[in-house]
Amino acid sequence: MIEVRELAKSFGPRAALAGVSFSVAAGESVAMVGPNGAGKTTLLRILATLTRPTSGAVYVAGLNLARSGGQARRHVGFLSHHTLLYEDLTAEQNLRFYARMYDLTDGPARVGELLERVGLAERRHDLVRTFSRGMQQRLAVARAVLHCPQVLLLDEPYTGLDPDAAQVLTALLAELMERGCAVLMTTHNLERGLASGGRMIVLVRGRIVHDEEQGVIDPATFPEIYRALTAI
Amino acid sequence: MKFLAKVWVIVVKDVAAELHTREMVSAMLVFAVLSLLIFSLALDLRGAVAPGVLWATVAFAGTLGLSRSLAREQQSGCIDGLLLAPVDRSAIFFGKALGNLIFMAVVEIVLLPLFSALFDVALLRPGVLLVVALGTLGYAAVGTLLASIAVNTRAREVMLPVLLLPLAIPLLIAAVQATGGLVEGASLGEVGGWLRLLVIYDLVVVAVAMLTYDYVVEE
Amino acid sequence: MGKKRDTLGLVLVLASAAALMVALGMVFLYAPREATMGDVQRIFYFHVASAWVGFFAFFVTFLAGIGYLARGERRWDILALSSVEVGLTFIAMTVITGSLWARPVWGTYWTWEPRLTISAVQLLIYVAYGMLRASVESPERRARFAAVYGIVAFVTVPLSWFAIRWWRTIHPDIMTGGEGMAFTPKMGYTLLVSLVAFTLLYATLLRQRIRLERAADVLTRLRLRAQNIAK
Numbered sequence: 001m002i003e004v005r006e007l008a009k010s011f012g013p014r015a016a017l018a019g020v021s022f023s024v025a026a027g028e029s030v031a032m033v034g035p036n037g038a039g040k041t042t043l044l045r046i047l048a049t050l051t052r053p054t055s056g057a058v059y060v061a062g063l064n065l066a067r068s069g070g071q072a073r074r075h076v077g078f079l080s081h082h083t084l085l086y087e088d089l090t091a092e093q094n095l096r097f098y099a100r101m102y103d104l105t106d107g108p109a110r111v112g113e114l115l116e117r118v119g120l121a122e123r124r125h126d127l128v129r130t131f132s133r134g135m136q137q138r139l140a141v142a143r144a145v146l147h148c149p150q151v152l153l154l155d156e157p158y159t160g161l162d163p164d165a166a167q168v169l170t171a172l173l174a175e176l177m178e179r180g181c182a183v184l185m186t187t188h189n190l191e192r193g194l195a196s197g198g199r200m201i202v203l204v205r206g207r208i209v210h211d212e213e214q215g216v217i218d219p220a221t222f223p224e225i226y227r228a229l230t231a232i
Numbered sequence: 233m234k235f236l237a238k239v240w241v242i243v244v245k246d247v248a249a250e251l252h253t254r255e256m257v258s259a260m261l262v263f264a265v266l267s268l269l270i271f272s273l274a275l276d277l278r279g280a281v282a283p284g285v286l287w288a289t290v291a292f293a294g295t296l297g298l299s300r301s302l303a304r305e306q307q308s309g310c311i312d313g314l315l316l317a318p319v320d321r322s323a324i325f326f327g328k329a330l331g332n333l334i335f336m337a338v339v340e341i342v343l344l345p346l347f348s349a350l351f352d353v354a355l356l357r358p359g360v361l362l363v364v365a366l367g368t369l370g371y372a373a374v375g376t377l378l379a380s381i382a383v384n385t386r387a388r389e390v391m392l393p394v395l396l397l398p399l400a401i402p403l404l405i406a407a408v409q410a411t412g413g414l415v416e417g418a419s420l421g422e423v424g425g426w427l428r429l430l431v432i433y434d435l436v437v438v439a440v441a442m443l444t445y446d447y448v449v450e451e
Numbered sequence: 452m453g454k455k456r457d458t459l460g461l462v463l464v465l466a467s468a469a470a471l472m473v474a475l476g477m478v479f480l481y482a483p484r485e486a487t488m489g490d491v492q493r494i495f496y497f498h499v500a501s502a503w504v505g506f507f508a509f510f511v512t513f514l515a516g517i518g519y520l521a522r523g524e525r526r527w528d529i530l531a532l533s534s535v536e537v538g539l540t541f542i543a544m545t546v547i548t549g550s551l552w553a554r555p556v557w558g559t560y561w562t563w564e565p566r567l568t569i570s571a572v573q574l575l576i577y578v579a580y581g582m583l584r585a586s587v588e589s590p591e592r593r594a595r596f597a598a599v600y601g602i603v604a605f606v607t608v609p610l611s612w613f614a615i616r617w618w619r620t621i622h623p624d625i626m627t628g629g630e631g632m633a634f635t636p637k638m639g640y641t642l643l644v645s646l647v648a649f650t651l652l653y654a655t656l657l658r659q660r661i662r663l664e665r666a667a668d669v670l671t672r673l674r675l676r677a678q679n680i681a682k
Contacts, residue, residue, distance in 0.1 A: 082309025088249035101317035385586035402610035
C-alpha cells in the first residue's frame with residue numbers, strides 16, 4: 001500500500017530526509033518512532049501529497065505520487081497535529097463539506113454514521129468552536145477516515161488525546177486494518193510506539209536506523225537499544 | 233462539472249461560516265462607513281472627488297475581507313484539509329475568489345446607496361453597477377492570489393495592502409474614471425475604453441492566478 | 452574552489468565605464484542646448500535611460516520568476532532577486548532625476564507625468580517585492596512567492612502604463628501638457644548611447660550581485676556543514 005524508495009527532502013541546504021526506503025502492506029500497522037526533528041512529520045506530509053520530495057519515488061495505493069498525486073489523494077487519510085476543522089461551521093457542516101470534496105456518493109449517510117461512531121451525534125449542529133479539545137479531536141478522526149482511505153497516516157495521534165478519544169481512535173484503527181487499510185503512525189514516545197503492537201521503524205536525523213517486526217522486539221530491552229540509536 | 237461543483241462547495245462553505253459569525257462582513261461594513269466619514273470630514277465630497285473616495289473605500293475594506301477569508305484557512309490548518317482532498321488547486325482559487333467577491337458585493341450593496349444618498353451622486357444606475365462589478369471581480373481575483381501569499385508571511389495581514397495596491401492601480405484608475413464619467417452623464421460608449429481596460433485586467437489577472445495558484449498554495 | 456578570474460565581470464566593468472564616459476561626453480558636449488529648458492534638460496538622457504533599465508530589470512525578474520517556477524533551480528531565484536535590487540536603484544534614479552528636472556522647469560518637485568508616475572508605481576512594486584522576500588523564512592517558499600509576485604506584478608505594469616496615459620490625456624497636468632521639448636537627431640544619438648551605457652551598467656551590477664548571492668549561498672552551506680560536524 002505504501003512504498004518508499006530512496007526518499008530525500010531538503011529545505012534549502014538542510015536535509016530533513018536523507019534516503020529513506022521502506023514499505024507498508026495492506027492491513028499492516030507501523031509505528032515510526034524517533035526524536036523530534038527526525039523528519040517524521042516531513043515524511044508523512046510527503047506521503048499525504050502535501051509536500052513534494054526533493055528526490056526518490058513514493059507509491060501510495062499503487063499510484064506514483066509524482067505522476068498521479070491527485071488521484072492518490074482519494075486513498076489517503078491524514079490525521080495531523082491540527083484538527084483541520086472549520087471552527088465557524090457545525091460538526092455536520094464540516095463533515096459534509098469534506099464528503100463533497102471527496103465526491104462521496106452517500107455523503108450525508110456516511111457523515112451520520114461517523115458522527116454516531118465518534119459519539120458526537122447530539123452535537124452535530126453545534127459550531128466546532130464550542131467543542132472541547134477532546135471532542136474536536138474525535139471529529140478530526142472522523143474527518144480523516146470519512147472517505148474510507150486505504151492508507152491512513154497519523155502524526156502523533158495520541159499526544160494530548162483524552163482517554164475517550166484515544167479509545168475511539170484505537171477501535172477505529174483496528175476496524176480499518178481489518179478492512180485492509182495500511183496504517184502509519186508517528187510518535188516520539190517510545191512507550192506509545194511499543195504499545196501499538198505493530199511493526200516499528202526508528203527514524204533518526206532523516207534516516208531509518210531500525211526496522212523491526214513487533215513480535216521480535218523485546219519491550220524490556222528495546223528502550224536501551226532505542227536510546228543508543230538516537231544518541232548518535 | 234466536478235470542478236465547478238467543487239468551486240461551488242467551497243463558496244457555500246465560506247458563506248455558511250460567515251453566516252454563523254458575521255464577523256468579517258460587519259467589520260468590512262463598519263470600516264467602510266468609518267472611512268466614508270473620515271473622507272467626508274477631510275474633503276468636499278461632491279463633484280469629481282466622489283468616485284475616487286468610493287473606490288478607495290472599497291479597496292481598503294476589501295483588503296480586510298481578503299485577509300480574513302484567507303486567514304480562516306490558516307486556522308487549525310484547514311488549508312491542508314483542502315490540499316489533501318482530490319481537488320484542483322485552481323478550484324480552490326476560484327472558490328475563495330468567488331466567495332471574496334460575494335462578501336465585497338454585500339458591502340457594496342450597502343455602501344452604494346449610502347454614498348448616493350449622502351453625497352448626492354447618482355451611483356445606482358446600470359452603467360455604474362457594471363463598472364463596480366468588473367472592478368470588484370478583478371480586485372477579488374488578484375486580491376485572493378496575493379492574500380494567499382500574504383497570509384503565509386511573518387507580517388501576515390499587513391503584507392496584503394503593500395502587495396496588492398500597486399498592482400490594483402490600473403483597475404482603480406479605470407474604475408474611478410469610468411464611474412466619474414458615467415456619473416457626469418457620459419454614455420457607456422464614451423467610457424468604453426475604461427471598460428475594456430477593466431475587462432482586460434480581469435482576464436489577465438484571473439489567467440495568471442489560475443496558472444500560478446498551485447505554486448502559492450503548496451507547502 | 453580557489454580564486455578564479457572573473458573575466459566576464461571585468462569585461463563588463465570596463466565596457467560600462469567606457470560607455471558611461473562616452474555618454475557623459477555626449478550629454479555635455481555633443482548634445483545641443485535645448486531651446487526652451489536650457490542645460491537642465493540634459494538630465495533627460497539619464498532620466499529616460501534609467502527608466503528604461505528599471506523596466507527592463509523588471510522584465511528580467513518576470514522571466515526569472517517563470518524560470519524558477521518551471522525549473523525550481525536556485526539560480527533563477529538569484530537572478531530574480533539580483534535584478535530587483537539593481538532595478539530598484541535605477542528606478543529610484545529615475546524618480547529622483549525626474550524630480551530634479553521638474554523643479555527648475557515646471558516649478559514643482561513632482562508632476563504626474565506618465566513616465567514619472569509609472570516609475571513611481573514600479574518603485575513601489577520593487578519595494579513590495581523586497582518586503583515580501585524579507586517576510587518569508589523558508590528559502591524555497593520565499594523563492595516561489597517572489598516568483599509568483601514578480602510575474603503578476605509585471606503583467607499589471609503595461610496596464611498601469613495605459614491607464615495612466617489615458618488618464619493624463621483626459622486630465623492633462625498643466626505642467627507637462629506635451630513634452631515641450633524640441634527633439635533633434637543629435638539628441639537621439641545621445642539618448643541611444645545613454646541607453647546602451649546604462650544597460651551595460653545594469654549588466655555589470657547584476658553580475659556582481661549574482662556573484663555576491665552565490666558566495667552567500669556557499670557560506671551558508673559551509674556553516675551548516677560545520678555545525679553538523681560539530682554535533
